[in-house]
Amino acid sequence: MVTSVPILMDTRPSAPSTAPAAGKPTVRPPAVGASAVASPAALNLPAATTLIDIEQVDFFYGATQALADINLKIDDRKVTAFIGPSGCGKSTLLRCLNRMNDLIEGARVSRGTIRIRGVEIYQPDVDVIELRKRVGMVFQKSNPFPKSIYENITYGLRLQGRSDKSDLDAVVEKSLRGAALWDEVKDRLDTSGLGLSGGQQQRLCIARAIAVEPEVILMDEPCSALDPVATAKVEELIQTLRENYTIVIVTHNMQQAARCSDKTAFFYMGRLIEYADTRNIFTNPANPQTEAYVSGRFG
């Protein structure tokens, strides 16, 4: 593994404790942090530090163009939601951010750049393995491995060669607490992760992702297979996670985007139609297509 190139150097100060977030109310006005820094007039401009910078990206599956001229700056330690009707390219863009699209034959970014902390992630000298450690992912269909809960969490750590029992134990507890799952599973860590309920499975996948301490967590419709109670728990969790992680979430559910994101990007037919503070997108969209979509007239 080539790690001589300091890609994606973690420049964050030591991560603040998640303890105060535990009792935090789940509903909060969107983008409190952003509006405190940025003037209301500059709401469409990046207010916080830009972590991911997407410039003029075109993307093809074989001969089919899936994304056209995407320009987007994703803020550090904010929740950014991608919304839009099916096939609009939002999942494709998400999967570009940790290069999961590399696995699909014929899929390629044909133009433009994606930078994470200033590093172009589609350069040949980028170690994809290192990138994916820094940019974790939670999938639409929860996919715990058919192993014990403990083994699920430690999977990524063992890949990195960490095998000290007390070290692993500590990470398991920290990750499960971070994913609000510890109290439910602490007595059965050696049972299969597949024995959990759907919502617990998805939180297990989130715990598994945060165990390797990424900077970014990509969530591809994480609640689309969950019931409302489980969805509420995951959304609550997202509010806690945003203290320490940059979260990009793809969702079909506009209420979900409105509830948990700071900024929202609306995609349609492979183009970014509008990107603004979530409050603006849902209350005062600039583009008529956005308005039509968020008011439920299509999609």
Add this chain to the structure above:
Amino acid sequence: MNIAAGGHIFQSQPNAARRWEHATFWLFRAATYLVLGCGLSVFATIVFKGTRALVKPEAPFINTTFFTDAPETLYVFTFEGKGYAQGDREHRAFIAAHPAAARVKAESYVYSAGGIFPCIVGTFLLVVGSMAIALTLGVCAAIYLNEYARDGAFIRFVRLAILNLAGVPSIVFGLFGFGMFVIGFKVFGVQFFGWNVSLAAGWFTLAFMVLPVVITASEESLKAVPMGFRAGSLALGATKWQTIRKNVLPYALPGILTSSILGIARVAGETAPIMFTAAYVVRDKLPWDVAKVSDFFFQGVMALPYHIYVVSSKIPQNEYTERVQYGTAFVFLLVVALIAATSILLRNKLRSRYQW
């Protein structure tokens, strides 16, 4: 409708459709029973005739020497008005005790006395060795085809080659093994292979024969592992090989083992591929009776299917030869069942560990 004659409106009436229904139903049923009958008669014959070699009238009722002794020539003769059927060693001891018996004309039947221990050992060694080779090569190839290779003309050609390999008659594999491994070839004066009739030559010949089964089955088992496990692992920063080794292969193994059970029966049962490459008609030494370890791989062995062939192609045939023929066949079935049962147990153990 025959309401006037005392029926009701749903009164069943004999008609052509109903008669056809009955006829076809019985045709299918008869076909099934016939298949069942064929299978049962095969097994019943082998078990019934085979038990005559395996059991004896006095305690402990199991003829253990049939399992533990080497084949011997059977001598049948009449001496002083009494009939005798004796194996080689017994016969010599008898002559030593009764010198007059040496002048009696005895009918002799090769390999019809004693046991088949060397054949059991030989078949066991052939199965284990060739399956080890076939599984190693086959699983590696399947991983490459299913996980790494991108579909293209070359891969299609490879798949076609595998399909064709499956269609090659086993005697052709035998001939190939004979030319390739037993005799070998020289390139610029350097000898390749040339292992003589040996375990190694038999292993590779048999392994090549079952490779298509193992590859196809392994590929299917790998395909059955959900893509989500791969994506999840890769997204955590695993390399492709780490993903396969830790998060795909363990779940595919039960399936691979299941289908290799079919391969085991095939490897154990085929006579043609080993008759030129690995099997001896008779061999006095047992396989572990070697001067140095490397000799182990380059010695021929006796094998159950070939032994059946040898004892069945002798003339004359009578109740004495039948004893060893069916006895061997019965033991052969038992050995295959035993090996298959072992791998089924192993598979179930693996399967209970990983379930999704």
